[in-house]
Amino acid sequence: MALHRTPLYDLAVTGGAKFVPFSGWEMAVQYRGLKAEHQAVRTAVGMFDISHMGKFQLAGKNLIAAMQKLVPSNLGRLTPGQAQYTVLLNDHGGIIDDVIYYHQGISQSGSLRDHQGFLIVNAATTQKDWAWLAGHLGTQGITLTDVSQDNVLLAIQGPKAAATLQPLVKNLDLSTLKLFNHGQGEILGAMAFIARTGYTGEDGFEVMLNPVAGQKLWAALQAAGAVPCGLGARDTLRLEAGLHLYGQDMDDDTTPLEAGLGWLIHWSEKDDFIAKEILQAQKAEGLKRRLVGLEMQGRGIARHGYPVLVSGTPVGVVTSGTLSPILEKAIALAYLPPTFSQVGQAVEIEIRGKLYPARVVKKPFYRPGQQ
Known part of the structure; x- marks a missing residue:
């Protein structure tokens, strides 16, 4: 089956992107290199084509x-x-x-x-x-x-995101948009949906507009200094920020309580919702597993699917893992029983038949401004 391409595909080709199949789409995984793109978002501003969402x-x-x-x-x-x-x-x-x-x-x-x-x-x-x-x-x-196929969606992320995007926006002062607020503004002659949201742990915006205007915006942002970024940097950025990836860190068989998303359940504010009684029972009985952060204690990078052990006994599995470009340490997320999920708990990660030490740490691994 042929892969879908976003309206920005040709611009990515021109920009020297390398591509990978992703959820039925042919997506840019990197441009100038994962580490450079990651650093651009942490220190200045990067932009992502997320039109596949x-x-x-x-x-x-x-x-x-x-x-x-x-x-x-x-x-x-x-x-x-x-x-x-x-x-x-x-x-x-x-x-x-x-x-x-x-x-x-x-x-x-x-x-x-x-x-x-x-x-x-x-x-x-x-x-x-x-x-x-x-x-x-x-x-x-x-x-x-x-309207998935009808609109371009761009993420402009980093401490300089607002300063880079604002000159291109009319009829909307971006400083009035608080985190998780959104509004309408004119960008390069087209109306655009602009939200102060993102998936990197940095300040930033997600902008939706028609394909022609989206192509113009990509070029204008690049001319203003925004660094094109691929899915590779998006993954390392979100993992440093302790953000989940659906299909790895949570799925149809994972509850919000297990995934560390209990804060999304507004128990006292809602009369009823799907599976409320099941979640109430799970909360009362206690969790059998929970998602935790891990930091490797030496060489070795934990990856998705690697076993987690305590004293040689398997106790869990890694869901996401990478080498943090900012922290210069290997970090990971994994599901562990409550007995072994306390901060400071020593564990081992099995990597190609060998055991490497790691420990449970607080999430997120990184916060804006931390270097």
Whole structure:
């Protein structure tokens, strides 16, 4: 099956990108090199083509009430222009996907007053998410529109992101956008959706606009000093920041409590949501495993799928791992039983038949400004 290409593919080719297959897309994995791209985001500004991600427009009189049943977070407390990172839950409390819901307020169309919302989902789960949402929302008068193929989505990330993007934006002062806020602005003659969100642990924005304007924006940002970055740097950046990757660090058989996302469950603010009783029981009974941060104590890099041992006995498995370009240490995420998940716990990682020492550490591994 042929891989999809984003509207920015030709610009990536011209920019010397190296490509890899990713969730059905041919995506740039790096341009000038992973470490240089990573450092650009940590110290200045980098930009990512994330147009492969799923993009759903939602509308309907009962939108918020209907969505409230599908996620553990209280979307009802959002005001227009605010967003919520949350998870879609299945019937047994597993995570279908982690998503960002953007509340756009109420639109008036004749005698109808519809709530408007936008949902950004992972590329690998776009079809699965669509089927789940359509099955639960379609019968409640909610209109879903898949605009995944219609728009470019760019992430501009780093301490200089605002200063680099603002000169290209009209009718929106980016300093008024707080973290997880969004608005509309004009960029190079086109209307754009601009959110102060990202997946790197740094300040930054995610911008959605039509393909032609998206191509112009990419070129303008590069001319202004933004460094093109690929999926390789995106992965090392998010891991340093302790952010999850769906399909590795969580999946349909992982609950938010196990994944360290219990803070997304607004227990006292919601009457009911899918699998609430299951999650309440899990919380009361105690977890059998939890996601922790690991730091290697010498040579060796823990990778996805590597066994974690204590005193020679397997106790867990690595979900994500890399060599941190900033910390210059190998870091990882892994699921361990509570007995072995306390900070400071010594463990071993099996790498190609040999055992390498590591220890449990606090997450995130890196915070903005830390060098």
